Amino acid sequence: MEPGSFWTALIWAIVPMLLLLAAIWWVDRYEKEPLRLLGLALVFGGVLAPAITYALDRAFDIATSLSSQQIVPEPSLGVGTPLVEEVVRGLAILAVFLLVRFEIDDLLDGLVYGGIVGLGFGAAANFVGIWNTPSLGSDTDSSLYTSLISQLNHVFYGAVIGLALAAVRRREFPILLGAIWWVDRYEKEPLRLLGLALLFGGLLAPAIAYALDRAFDIATSLSSQQIVPEPSLGIGTPLVEEVVRGLAILAVFLLVRFEIDDLLDGLVYGGIVGLGFGAAANFVGIWNTPSL
Structure with missing residues (x-):
């Protein structure tokens, strides 16, 4: 196929x-x-x-x-x-x-x-x-x-x-406006918990994904923004970071579970983790990309 x-x-x-x-x-x-x-x-x-x-x-x-x-x-x-x-x-x-x-x-x-x-x-x-x-x-x-x-x-x-x-x-x-803080304005989540979610998404999850990237030669969003060799590609390519990010969101949910009252809370915490991961991926990927 x-x-x-x-x-x-x-x-x-x-x-x-x-x-x-x-x-x-x-x-x-x-x-x-x-x-x-x-x-x-x-x-x-x-x-x-x-x-x-x-x-x-x-x-x-x-x-x-x-x-x-x-x-x-x-x-x-x-x-x-x-x-x-x-x-x-x-x-x-x-x-x-x-x-x-x-x-x-x-x-x-x-x-x-x-x-x-x-x-x-x-x-x-x-x-x-x-x-x-x-x-x-x-x-x-x-x-x-x-x-x-x-x-x-x-x-x-x-x-x-x-x-x-x-x-x-x-x-x-x-x-x-699309900003998470604006979406959550009626019942603000504690800043310390949002900071925790950002830490998990922006540091912990990217560190694990980057380590897996380097250890097993699995291209992720944290790879450089250039052509990736075919052997590095496969079903693990998109799944590794999704699993790591999902586990980070799950860990955050377990830590802040008493604050999760509705769907919007889940969207906010999950979005913050994803926001941090995306920022880290952009930073590492662009920094490691050779100039043409």
């Missing part, structure tokens, strides 16, 4: 999508949203938003998740590269929210609809990206494994946007 094949692309797009869809369905098990509306969100995320993004990709040569999983020419990269698909996906989620606004009763509804849109977008990105990727002549390719994690990213981003829009819908805050 290798990139460039229609059936490979279809399988690696559909199977992860079904598994993640089952997870979202389970999260929403107590007050299920109508199937026709979830289907609408999936169509917006899996057809409409990717079609617009793909058109922009081709028209303006802006690389997105719907580009092939290969080296992208530097002129195609820039501030528009990550923003194009996020704006399009965000507008798709907003359109869905306007259509199903009377069904948005709480933050969980926003998380579900946003996650479904992100799920559809991720499946489409996997399909197009893998199908357009030239085969290197091997049975498997690292980009296939990486696509599994990228689909999780699409679901996460969509869910966060949906969560924020649901909060706006309920008028829990007047404007959307």
Whole structure:
């Protein structure tokens, strides 16, 4: 099974999508949203938003998740590269929210609809990206494994946007700034606990991930921002840091468990850990990258 094949692309797009869809369905098990509306969100995320993004990709040569999983020419990269698909996906989620606004009763509804849109977008990105990727002549390719994690990213981003829009819908805050401190302004978490989460995310987790990177030659976000040798790539490549970061979040949750009262608290602490990890990854990766 290798990139460039229609059936490979279809399988690696559909199977992860079904598994993640089952997870979202389970999260929403107590007050299920109508199937026709979830289907609408999936169509917006899996057809409409990717079609617009793909058109922009081709028209303006802006690389997105719907580009092939290969080296992208530097002129195609820039501030528009990550923003194009996020704006399009965000507008798709907003359109869905306007259509199903009377069904948005709480933050969980926003998380579900946003996650479904992100799920559809991720499946489409996997399909197009893998199908357009030239085969290197091997049975498997690292980009296939990486696509599994990228689909999780699409679901996460969509869910966060949906969560924020649901909060706006309920008028829990007047404007959307995206800052964690602003999101948590009504019932502030103790600064010492947020600092603890930042310490776990910005120092402990990156130190462990970096040690594993160097010890086992597993490329992570803490590797230099350059071409990584093929032997360093594989299913462990995206999973190592996700597992380490997940364990760091779990450790923080165990330490601050008496402060976790609702979904928003979980979002804040998890976000702080991820924020610290991202900052550390940027610092180490950019510092270790040789200048061209």
